Amino acid sequence: MEVRRRVGIVSQDPDDQLFMPTVFEDVAFGPRNLGLSSEETGVRVETALSAVGMEDYSDRPPHHLSFGQRRRVAVATVLAMEPEILVLDEPTSNLDPAGRRELAEILKSLDLTMLMVSHDLPYALELCPRSLLMNEGTLVADGHARHPVRQRVDVGESPGAPLRVRPRLRRSMNAGCMTPGPGGG
Numbered sequence: 001m002e003v004r005r006r007v008g009i010v011s012q013d014p015d016d017q018l019f020m021p022t023v024f025e026d027v028a029f030g031p032r033n034l035g036l037s038s039e040e041t042g043v044r045v046e047t048a049l050s051a052v053g054m055e056d057y058s059d060r061p062p063h064h065l066s067f068g069q070r071r072r073v074a075v076a077t078v079l080a081m082e083p084e085i086l087v088l089d090e091p092t093s094n095l096d097p098a099g100r101r102e103l104a105e106i107l108k109s110l111d112l113t114m115l116m117v118s119h120d121l122p123y124a125l126e127l128c129p130r131s132l133l134m135n136e137g138t139l140v141a142d143g144h145a146r147h148p149v150r151q152r153v154d155v156g157e158s159p160g161a162p163l164r165v166r167p168r169l170r171r172s173m174n175a176g177c178m179t180p181g182p183g184g185g
Contacts, residue, residue: 066099
């Protein structure tokens with residue numbers, strides 16, 4: 001199976017993913033392009049919108065929704081494709097505290113492997129049991145989300161030694177995290 005059918009990506013800006021006149025049509029876009037029947041497409045749209053709490057908004061234009069609602073619809077567009085892995089790019093960017101909490105609850109409820117790229121380390125910690133830290137494209141730490149910098153990735157000196165991250169380096173790092181899906185991911 002093609003990677004693009006197995007991996008669904010939710011972009012940082014939901015407006016990059018939403019372009020149809022209604023929420024329903026946005027969520028149906030992917031399944032229709034897979035050649036699914038109208039009935040199967042409708043089931044996928046209803047299931048995806050229900051998973052993100054947006055089933056009552058299917059007839060609304062996406063541009064009339066709040067940013068947090070658009071983010072949830074963007075997640076639904078990917079869920080409707082039934083991916084094995086959900087990739088989220090900076091999922092908390094531009095969300096208010098209520099939107100962050102709503103999205104966290106949605107993501108926690110999904111039985112799906114997730115990869116998250118984020119500068120929001122507390123959010124990643126809340127959602128992901130495993131963290132990967134990168135600096136300028138190089139993996140520098142991999143470990144349990146609560147202690148990601150305790151295990152050094154083989155970058156030279158002594159593999160397995162604790163990684164001491166200088167404050168300046170810490171600011172330039174990106175965090176990625178992973179949640180296991182069905183069967184432990």
